[in-house]
Amino acid sequence: MGSVGLTLPWEHKLSPVERNGERRVEPFQEKAETLGIKEEVPQDASVAAACLSGNLQGYERLYRWQGTRMKNLARNLLGSQSDAEDAVQETFLKIQRSITSFRGQSSFVTWTFRILVNTCHDLRRGRVRRKEQANEDVDALPSRKELRAPGAHPSLRMALERALERLTAHQRDVFLLYEVEGFHHAEIAGMLEISETASKNTLFQAKKNLRAMLEPPRSSATGGAQ
């Protein structure tokens, strides 16, 4: 099954994420608490209102609140720190341009991340187009990946990054938003303009595909057991 070079080192002693099944563990819960933010909704509404008033402090609050998460998502979608920063900057400019069209039908964060995801897709498409125009190999996209701060399991992260590149864009978006950024399916549905069920199904397919790509070849696994 084409898993050469992608084999996930399952022997790593990873502490499993305490999800209590699929119960959400919000990666930003602790962060919000350290910022003194008690509830998400008033924060969301007040940041939206501040941005709508044209006050740049509103945008700064949004950046302090969600900036690193935005940059991390963009980094995982684009594979490069500088592209990710460009994407975040462009997202803020788009928010400023279209803030008057924010009707509050979704949360402000959901709206912001929808713009970010679309911006990342645009940048990605633009990059592919430029490569095509330059007659370069489009498959060389992953080579743009930059080294970043080593985590606890750098080989695991690299294997996962390479496997993510082989997912469909939709599967990659849902996986990153749910598993990495900790959004709920309802929020992801709002960001990607799909149903909640579609988000769940897409995540399931993404994980099945990743599992297939990352699992050790059957023969070697059997051999190892023997």
Place this chain on the structure above:
Amino acid sequence: MNINCDDRERIFLYGSPEEWAALQLHANACDVCADELRAWQQLNAAAVELRDYEESPALWARIESSLRQQQAAPAPRKSSWTSLDFWRHISHAWQFALVGALVVALAISSGYLYTHRPVSSVNQGNTLLKTGALAEVERTEREYMSAIDKLATGAGPQLNADTPLMANYREKLLVLDSAIADLRAQAGENPSNAHLRHQLLAMYQEKQQTLQDVLETKR
């Protein structure tokens, strides 16, 4: 709660916390489910490796500067297409309904306009030629008739030939002469009616063309 291997994927997809706990219990006694569950959980754990929430110290300054520039710049003129942005925010069902309503409205208004259109012939018929223009039309008509008569004289011998083609031409010319006579009679009663004059001119032109065709056949 009884869980078996067949429930595993469903629980991965939509399982409640209780079902996940039951699956965990089941996995204690089932190697296949234990493997799958471990792999699934390790994938969740691996995703954590993709979190890198380090601050970029200069990024906010860069964003703030560009926001200020954009705020200071004059607002770009809204293109007419941006006013159609609402279209993207309504559901497909409503889009189809609106398009359907638009088509029906267009059909009804077109039908109304067609049935209530001003009858051009009547308008033209009622258009009166001024005295000077009428004199000029009549003079030109006479010249035209005289020229056509000359043409008819030239085509006479050929027209009298006893062939089916010439018989057709003769018949056509008879019909045209009859129509011309009718129109001239009407124009005599209403000499300022421009519409009648136009019809008469069309008949003369047709007769001229027919005679030329007869002469062409002669050659």
